[in-house]
Structures are given as structure tokens and as C-alpha cells.
Amino acid sequence: MNIFQIYQKKIKDLILNINKNGKIEIPENLDSIGVDIPPNQFKSHISTNVAMILSKINKTNPMDLAKKIKTELGKVDQSIEKIDIVKPGFINITFKNIFWNQFIQGVINEKYEYGSSSSNNKKSYFLEFVSANPTGPLHVGHCRGAVSGDVLANILKFNKHKVHKEYYVNDYGNQIINFTKSVYLRIKEQIENKPYPKDQEDLYPGEYIIQIAKNIINDNKDLNFDSFDKISDKLTILSVNESIKIIKSNLENIGIVHDKFQSEREIVNNNEVQKTIDKLIKNKFVYNGKIKAPEGEDKNKWVEREQLLFRSTDFGDDKDRALQKSDNSWTYFAGDVAYHENKLNRNYDTYINILGADHAGYIKRITASVEALSGEKNKLICKVSQLVKLIKDGKPFKMSKRKGDYITVEDLISEVGKDATRFIMLNRSSDAEIDFDFDKVKEKSKDNPLYYVQYCYARICSVFRHINKDINEEIKIEKYNFNFSSEDIDVYKKISEWPKCIEISSKKLEPHRVPTYLYELSSLFHSYWNMGKEDKTKRFISEDKKISDEKLVLLKSVSNVIKTGMNLVGVSTPDKM
Template sequence: MNIFKFYIDKIIDILKTANKEGLIYLPENLNSINVDIPPPKFNCDISTNVAMVLSKPNNKSPIEIAETLSSLIKENDKYIEKITIEKPGFINLKLNKDFWNFLLHEIINDKEYGSQKTKNQKTYLVEFVSANPTGPLHVGHSRGAILGDVISNLLKFNNQKVTKEYYVNDYGNQILHFTKSVFLRAREILYKEKFPIDNPDLYPGDYLKQIAKNIIDQNSDLKFNNFDEISKNLTNLSVKESIKLIKINLNNLGIVHDNFATESEIVQNNEVENVIKKLQNDKFVYTGKINAPEGEDKSNWIEREQLLFKSTDFGDDKDRSLQKYDKSWTYFASDVAYHYNKLNRKYDMLINILGADHAGYIKRITSAVEALSGEKNKLTCKVSQLVKLIKDGKPFKMSKRKGDYITVEDLINEVGKDATRFIMLNRSNDAELDFDFSKVKEKSKDNPLYYVQYCYARISSVFRNIKQNINDDIIISNYDFKYSNEEIIILKKITEWPKCIEIATEKLEPHRIPVYLYELSSEFHSYWNMGKNDPSKRFIEKNNKIKDDKIVFLKIISNVIKSGMNILGVETPEKM
């Protein structure tokens, strides 16, 4: 039940009839007609811009059209108490009590209220995190991880089919350096050799000692004499250890992937060769030269003939290299193969969540997917911007070099899963985020998580006091209530929930959900406090009973909060 759609459909029906009767001329495209909630001062529930949109094509003033339409609307809708026209031509509707009773009756026990019920269910592959398997996740990874998880939840809430995937980059130079670091840490343990801490290629973090120790303990036959001899085996073991750590981190954040795809498998199965052959056949690959980037030190630049992907055909600023100097594949080449692999698994839509530092990569990979699929918007990439850590009022800089960074484990231990998720989701993913440790820990209004949870807890306390289970369906025989103006303000907010979900889904912007939940909670807290002076606004009466209208009211609000918090992956405790 989306009242905006409900009224747009209604208005368009009326327009079509009026058009047939020759009362009004209709342009082809009616998309700019919309229905909204008007500002509070008009004391109305719904407004539409239809008269202004039709003004020009009809060569009449908006007010004139509004007058014609408003009488038609009024005749055709039994839910209208009052209809007014406001300059410059808005039509404002005030809905009667039958409407609110109808609405509440529709949604009271609908656990999926707000869900976008589309006819065709689509399959999505959401790839996120995909951090290099060279150690545990740090705070920077967690924002994208949470974003991807909640986008998946959001799609699922709308009854779409979602696979959550992690792409393990277990191939290439960084992994080689990582394995070498494990090797040297192992020798440090076994032979007391000093780890070359100053070698900038190696990974200095302490966690490598533990990884090395685990590998030694579990593989007594492995000899740490010659790196080249055990390199392949040790890579596998080291990556496995890393993935183990990463999975623990993800679990602590409340995230479980459905699938882990590995780069090494893509390479071993010759998928890179295959995809490049396909692109060659389609004339998207050629041998040529590319220029060094402007404004940087070009002294090390070696110009050479190389295998290039024609991403400029799709709007990229240069073509992209597929092969390294030694003829091995670039990261991009295997990623193209990986995306071809995704395409062959026949998903309707692909979504990638990337960190800000990989944003420059989007153009070339969407180009590749377009070249391979022939579809323009098959792949959507969302970027999670930087997280600026603030500790003790000062920015906290992480340095991978020194192994000096805040891990997900530190984060969860210090602020907890729910607060982390809520705060990280409370901002647009396109904007940088200040993450202030002391504030996130604070149990007050400063922390929007507790504010929303407290709203749910307050509602729960009413249910507890009247000895009802908040999760049970509400059975009401007769929907005939008259809500006060203060209550209708909140009911109006409730009607916005489907719209919030719609926009959040369409734009893949889950931050709209915590923002909405905060606003709804704010209105509820405000109402709650009115009960102090005005007994009619209290929920429980002197005889410890509750009226039907009140319990319906509470149930609706708690349903919305609960389903919103579920999408966010955050708890709704009944007591705080």
C-alpha cells in the first residue's frame, strides 16, 4: 500500500476520463506528475502538481486547471475531507478518517509493508569487500562491507534474489610478497632469523606471526628452506589463513557472504585467455602503445607495444593494458575474466561495491562488462567514500607500513556491531564520514542508533505492560477510529515508508533508511512526551487496558522500525 502510487493512479484515471470528454488535453508523457506530502503549514495530507504540469500544454493558468481537476477529484474519491488549491497551482487534499482506517487495515499485519512488489523478480550478484587476502580487515573496509550487505538486504526486502560474493585476489605480486612475508616469519619462528622489517615490499604486521605459527603447527611436513619450492603450497595455506581472519571479521560485523570466488581459479581455468579471445573476435582488443599519465614522474615510463582493451570505445580516457611486461595478465585482465564468469552465471544485474581508492577503476570495468554483454547498465558500481577516524578529538591516521591500523576487531570490541553499522549507514555513501569513537560509544541522543532503538523499546514496554506480545498479529474487528492531529502526523510519516524504500532501492542508497527511522522516532518520542500533560495521549488507561486505535497505532510504528532495522542488520531490543 503506497499512497503516492495509489493517488497518482487515481489522478491519471481521472485525467484520462476528462481527456476523453474533451475537458483537458494530455501530453504523451505524464511522468512529471507527482504526489507528495505538503509542508505542515497547509494542514493537508497529500498534494499534487498536476495542474502546473498541464498548464502549458493546455494553455491555461494552473489555477484554472486546478479548479477543474479538484472538483473531478473530489467527485471520484470518497476519502477526501477537504480539497484546496494553493498558489502557484498545487492541489492539496485532506484525507478523512475512512482513509486512515482503510490504510491501517491494509498494513496492520503486513510484515512486508514498504516492500516494492514488482512483478518480475530479478537475480542480483552483489560483489563487495573483496579485500586482498593479506590480513584481517580494517576500519576502511568495514564501510563498504556494511554498504554491500545492506544493499543486499534491501534488494531482498523487495523480494529480489541476491547472491553476495567476495572476490579473493589470491594471485599476483601482492600475494607473492605476502607469502614471502609468511615464509620469513616462519623462519623467524623456526630459526630465529630476524624478519627484514625495513623491506617495503613485505607485510610487517604482527598477525603474520600468528599465521606463520598456525601453518607450521598444522603442516609438520612443510620445510621452510627454499621459498620457490614451497611457494605454491604456502600461498594456498597463507591465503586460507587470511580468509579465516577475514571471515571472522565479517561475522563480527554481521556479514555472511554466499560465495567466495578466487582469482587463481579464474586464471588456472584459462578464463582469461578465453575472454580475451572473445574480445579479440569482437575487435575490442588490439596491440598498441599507451602514454604515461600527465603530471607525474615519467622517468620510469617504458613505452612498448602491448595488448590493450579498447575501453575508450565506452568513454574511458585511455585504453587499458591487459598484459604485463613479462606477458602475465594484469589485474584488470583477470578481473575482466571474472566479470565474464559472472555474466555466464546469468544474473540479471551485477552490483560492485568499491572503496573510494578504486573509484577510478569503475569506467574500465563497466566498459568491459558492456563489451562482453552488449548491455549498457548490466553492472552498477557503488563507491563507499573514506572513513575519517577521530579518536580523542584528533584525526587518527592509519599506516599499513607500520602495521598501525585499527582492525574490525578493535572496532567491534570498542563500539559494537550495531552502532558501527548504524553510524556508517547514516551518511550518504558518496560523502566522507567522520567516525568519532567517543561519540559512537555514547549512549544518548547523540547516538542515533540508541534513539531509534529506544523508540522501539518504549513501544515494547507498552506491550509488556498490557501483557501482549509485540510480535503477534493484531486482530481488530472494526476499523472505525478517529485519530488526533498529532497521531495523523505520525501516520503520514508511516505513509512515507514505501517511498523511502523505493528511492533507497532505486538509487542503491541505504542511508535513507536510518535517516527516515530517526525522523519517525523523533515524532514518536515527541508524541510520547505529550502523554505527560494529556492523558488522552497515553497508551495505557487507568484500568490497565488499551484502546484498539492506540494499539494499532503502536503496532504500525513498531513494524516499520523493526523492518527498517532488519534491513540495516541492527537489533531492536525490547528493553534498554
């Protein structure tokens, strides 16, 4: 039940028909014909730009064309009350009550499925997100991509697509060696009272490593910690496992569960990197060459070196990218290319990576590699979540891993809660930076848009309590034959946009549109509610403690959409607040 799609099709059919009779010319591509809700100052219900689209090819002015279309449309569509033609050439349609009755009956019948796309174009998506280094707990910076990835997955699933959620564990390379060393020294600190070196650059300073060390000691009583070299492989695995335990519990606390954690180490050990590189060599995407120093780099420090390079410039990157380090071990990129080959072999239609802003420079080379491996453009889509700018005590707060000085997801959840965290992180376009004022969110959590939407739902629940009905039960309506007020229709117009919101969020991979929509719908409902203070006939419950079917339908449709939307966002809808 997407009235915009329905009317877009109707109008296309109509002009195709008029075209058949030779009365108008039409362009080949009719996609730019839009159906929308007109701005507030027009009282009409929907509007279309079709006349303006057709005016050029017909060499007539849009107003005349609009008149022609108006007459034809009026003939074939019985649910239209009135058609206005406005200034440049908009055709504004006002529906009869029967239209809104049928519409809202459809909405009620679809229940929590309303908004889900009805198209048959079901795809499978492979969604990689979070993928933070397994060297400690998640911090606030990871949170945004985590939430938007999770909600994106929910939206795609809601549209009946298949979605696989994966976390890539970077458990190979120098960072992990340093991390393992840190754990080792914390173990030494525990069992031999050796003080932990505080100022050593490559060691992790975080206190959480003490707990990791304790856990490892406890669970591995027979392990001998005398020599780092002897146990480093074993210790790496143990340390990473401890980290992942922490990360999984962090994620769980914000309501995120991945389908799989894929280890980088496993991919390297399976020789998948070599195999993938061989494949690329065979297809001439890899060669031995040198990389020039970037402008602005100190030319004296730069050592040119012959190395294995991937031809990402063939795909629009600014330079070719190194696959091997000077010690012949693989670069991070090489491993990641192999990982993407591994993903491709799992046969999904589309791959999505949610990345942090600091990895934006990485997008070209990785999409290039996927294009080289799969031979398809746009097989991999990377979405970047811009930075979360933290503000503490009114000042920008720089998190530093080195100092162990950062706000973790745990801190955030315990201060503001899971629901508020998810809603705030999602409430803005991921293209824009967020100012996250930690103190403000703590103090003034009531100003949070989350509560505004939840309050809307709670108010509806309160009405249901008063009339002794269960909000989750289906309502029984004899006949949809209501005479809706203009305020009712304002709410229904918004409800009619819900499938559109989902469609765009899904298509553009922009989950932030959902909380924005829910806020707007709630706002209309709160206005509606407050009308009851002045005018008793606008209240939901009448003086004899009854509720009309008409009002029941409004409450039910709004609450269903809010519930559906909040489920997608992954936050609760309390019955009482």
C-alpha cells in the same frame, strides 16, 4: 499499500478521462506527475503537482486547471474530505478518517511485509562487495562498503528480488607473493628464531602474520620450510586460507555472510583470462598499442611499450587499458575482466559492485569491459563508498599498511559493538565522506542515532509489558472505525512513506535512506509519547490499566515498521534498554 502510487495512478486515470471528454490536453509522458506529503505548514495529507505539469500544454494557468481537476476528483473519490488549491497550483488533499482507517488496517495486516514493493518486476542481482585483499584482517576502511553492500542486499531481497552476494579474492599477483614471503619469514622466525626484517618495503609488518605462521606450522607438521621456492605455491594457498578465515570471522562479527568467495587464482588457472581476452580480440576490442604518459608524469621515467590493450576509450574512458605486464603475466585488470565474464555467464539481470573511493578511477574501464562482453549498457553498476576519515585524539588518523598501523574491524566491534558500527557506517550517503571520530563514538555512544531508534522500540515494548501483551502477537481489532487525532495522522503520514523509502533506496541503490527514515519515524513517536505527560488522554494506557484499540493500532504499526527497518539494517531491537 503505497498510497502515493495509488494516488498517482488515480490522478493519471482521472486526467486521461477528462482528456477523453476533450476538456484538457495531456502530455505524452505523465511520469513527472508527483504525489507527495506537503510541507508541515499545510495541514493537508497529500498533494500533487499535476495542474502545474498540465498548464503548459493547455496554455492555461495552473490555478484554473487545479479547480477543474478538483471538481472531477471530488466527484469520483469518496475518501476525500477536502481539496485545497494553493499558490502556484498545488492540489492538496485531506482525507476522511475512513481513509486512514483503511490504510492502517492494511499496514497492520501486512505485518513485517509492509513496505515491500508490490510490483511484479522481480529481477536477479549479483552483488560484489568487500573484496579486500586477502593479506590480513579487515580494517575500518573496508567496513563502510561491507555494511552498505549487505544492507543493499537486504533491501533488494525485501523487495523480492533474487540476490547473490560475492567476495572476489585477489589471491594472485605481486601483493600475494609479498604476503606469502612475509608469512614464510614469520615461520622462519618461529622455528629458527631468525629475526623478521622490520624495514623491508615489500614485506607486511603486521603482527597478525605471526599467528598465521603459527597456525600453518601447527597444521602442517610434515611440511619442510627450508626453501621458499619449493613450497611457495603450497604456502600461498595456506596463507591465503588463513587470511580468509580471519576475514570471514571479521565479516561474521559485523553480521555479513557472503554466498561465495570467488578466487582470482582459480580464474587464471582455468585459463578463463585467455578465453575472455580471445573473445574480446575476436570482437575487435583488443589490440597491440602504446599508452602515452599522463600529464604531470616525469616524461624521462616513462618508457613507452607496445602491449595488449583494451579499447575502453570506445566506451568513454580516457585511455585504453593494459591487459598484460612486461613479463607477459596478466594485469589485475585482465583478471578482473575475466572474472566479470565469469559473472556474466552466471546469468543475472544486473550486476552491482560496491567499491571504495580509491578505486573510483577503475569504474569506467570495468563497466566498459562488461559492456563489451555483454553488449548491454548498464549491465554493471558501480557504487562508490567514499572515504571514512578517521579521527583519533582530535586529529586525523592516517592508517598505514606499511607500518601495520591501522584500526581493524575487530577493534571497532569490541569498542562500539556491531549494531552501532552498522548504523553509523550506513547513516550517511555513501557519496559523502564520513568523519569517524573513534574516541567520540566510544565515549558518547548514547548520542548515537542507533539508540534513539532502539529506544523508540523499547518504549513500545514497555507499554506491551504493562498490559501483559506479547508485542510479537497479532492484535485483534473488531472494526477499524477510529476517530484519529491530528497527531495520530502525523504518525500515519510518516508510516505511509515507508514503502516510498524502500522503493527509492532500492531503485537508487542507496541504503542509507533506511536509517534516516527510521530516525524520523522514531522522532515523531518520541514526541507523541511525551504528549502523554501533559495530557493524560494522550497516554497509551488509561487510568483503569486498559489500552484502547486505537492506541494499540498506533503502537503496533510503528513497532512493526521499526522492526522491519532495523532488520534490514541488520541491527537488534532490544525489548528493554
